[in-house]
Amino acid sequence: MxxxxxxxxxxxxxxxxxxxxxxxxxxxxxxxxxxxxxxxxxxxxxxxxxxxxxxxxxxxxxxxxxxxxxxxxxxxxxxxxxxxxxxxxxxxxxxxxxxxxxxxxxxxxxxxxxxxxxxxxxxxxxxxxxxxxxxxxxxxxxxxxxxxxxxxxxxxxxxxxxxxxxxxxxxxxxxxxxxxxTREEEARRRVAEERLRIARDLHDVVAHHIALVNVQAGVAAHVMDKRPDQAKEALAHVREASRSALDELRATVGLLRQSGDPEAPTEPAPGLDRLDELAGTFRSAGLPVQVAHADHGTSVPAAVGLAAYRIVQEALTNVQKHAGPGAKAEVSVVRVGQRLEVTVLDDGVGHDPGDERAAAPGEGGGHGLLGMRERVAALGGTLTAGPRHSAGFRVHAILPVETRTAVHGNPGETA
Structure with a gap:
């Protein structure tokens, strides 16, 4: 100066x-x-x-x-x-x-x-x-x-x-x-949205695979003495579910790496093309699942496909956990114009006291239902979930095929 x-x-x-x-x-x-x-x-x-x-x-x-x-x-x-x-x-x-x-x-x-x-x-x-x-x-x-x-x-x-x-x-x-x-507020908003998205992914991955591990471990413990071959098969399913959980957790945590860290996994996010594989993991855990496709073989944006996959995954996980023994599940994916309708039904006998799905509509249900609603809202769609008139539970999501250019800054989730 x-x-x-x-x-x-x-x-x-x-x-x-x-x-x-x-x-x-x-x-x-x-x-x-x-x-x-x-x-x-x-x-x-x-x-x-x-x-x-x-x-x-x-x-x-x-x-x-x-x-x-x-x-x-x-x-x-x-x-x-x-x-x-x-x-x-x-x-x-x-x-x-x-x-x-x-x-x-x-x-x-x-x-x-x-x-x-x-x-x-x-x-x-x-x-x-x-x-x-x-x-x-x-x-x-x-x-x-x-x-x-x-x-x-x-x-x-x-x-x-x-x-x-x-x-x-x-x-x-x-x-x-x-x-x-404005830049600082936008940065804070993007950080909060990214944390929320990663939390949803972690919940979906952990809840799904841990539920399968829990079921298969229970089967193995039940038949260990009388039918060791079936117990070995159940333990093999446990090992496979654990490996899948680790792979998906590794892919999710890879998003948190810094620029100087080793490269994150580049495996594409799951979509509708893996619904049959997803249903197979539940069938191997003892839950009969029927999958019906009526999307005319058209492709959808990666964000829509990932959201539909996670909704089906979370809904079937809830059926596995809460629908009771002998329950069956039906999954349907229907393309109607510029909308994709995803429906998951089960015929469970009722809700147990710890069923997160039994919460009142104003309470928002558990973290699984909350995560599904957030995914659908991020794409501009709607989601309804509640008990069926006869028995069981119904999850119905309507996802617009034409999404926004970017969904909460998630790489690869663009229209």
Whole structure:
């Protein structure tokens, strides 16, 4: 920082001292100007005339009023204008008392709005110029009278220009600050949405595979002594479900890697083409599942396919956990125009006390149903879930095939 910058900072921090210095400078200029005769024999002549006592008093009063120009700009303008008016009418019009009024008018124009500047500027210019022309000792066309008109107009115009520049700079600063806040809020929102998406994926993967592991482990424990071959088969299913869970967890956690970490798995996200494979894992766990496709063999966006797969996965997991022994499940995927309808039905005997699906509609169910609703809402679709009239449970999702360009910033989930 240079010495000039340091001095400017100190003066800006003390506005009263700055105004006092300005008033002293204006007083010096006015006093010096009062010794100048612009109509001398050799042009502008210095020291030919001296100001009268009234002129010195008026110049001192006008300069002293400028010390308070920031605190009361209109009052200071009225005082300096009155002093200048007295000088124009009764004193020597060549004494530049009007200089204080010009500075005060500049201050008013730079601190108020444009309509106020117009009104005050026209009033000041008209009164001072008219008084000098009509009541002053010089002819109305004298250059001193025209100078009053010119300098008051320049003061008002310069003050308005300064005010406009300040407004532009302030608007630019506010836009920059607002843009910065918007970027920070957008970053926080994306982080929250990404955390929510990963939480849903983790819940779907863990709930599904752990439920299968639990069922198969129970089967193995039940038939271990009497039918060891069936127990081995159940343990093989446990091993396969565990391996699948680890693979999917590894793929999900891979999204959290930093830029310098090893590459994350690049296996594509599951979609409708893996529904039969998904149903097979449940059949191997003892849950009869029928899958019906009526999507006309058309492809859907990756985001829609992943959401449909996760909804079916979570719904069948809930059937496995809560529908009771002997329950059966039916899965249907139907393409209707620009919508994909996914339905999962079961014929379970009823809900046990710990069934998360038995929650009241206002309670939102457990985390599985909440995750399904969030997935569907993110795509702009609808989901209904509730008990069937006879027995069992029904999950029905309507997913629009034309999704938004990006779904919560998930790579690969684009329309």
């Amino acid at each position: 240079t010495a000039i910058d340091r001095a400017r900072c100190r003066l800006t921090a003390r506005p009263l001292a700055l105004d006092a210095a300005l008033a002293a400078g204006v007083l010096g200029c006015m006093v010096a100007g009062s010794f100048v005769d612009p109509h001398g024999e050799n042009g502008v002549t210095w020291g030919i005339r001296t100001p009268d006592p009234l002129g010195l008093v008026l110049m001192t009063l006008g300069a002293a009023a400028l010390v308070f120009r920031r605190r009361a700009p209109l009052t200071v303008l009225a005082l300096t204008g009155a002093v200048s008016l007295v000088e124009c009418v009764t004193g020597d019009p060549r004494v530049p008392v009007a200089m204080s009024a010009v500075i005060a008018l500049f201050t008013v124009a730079s601190t108020t709005d444009r309509p106020t500047t117009w009104r005050v500027g026209l009033l000041t210019t008209t009164v001072l110029t008219g008084a000098a022309m009509l009541a002053g000792p010089l002819p109305w066309y004298a250059q001193e009278n025209l100078a009053i008109f010119a300098w008051t107009g320049i003061g008002a115009t310069a003050g308005d220009a300064v005010r406009s520049r300040r407004a532009v700079v302030q608007a630019i600063r506010e836009r920059a600050e607002r843009a910065e806040r």
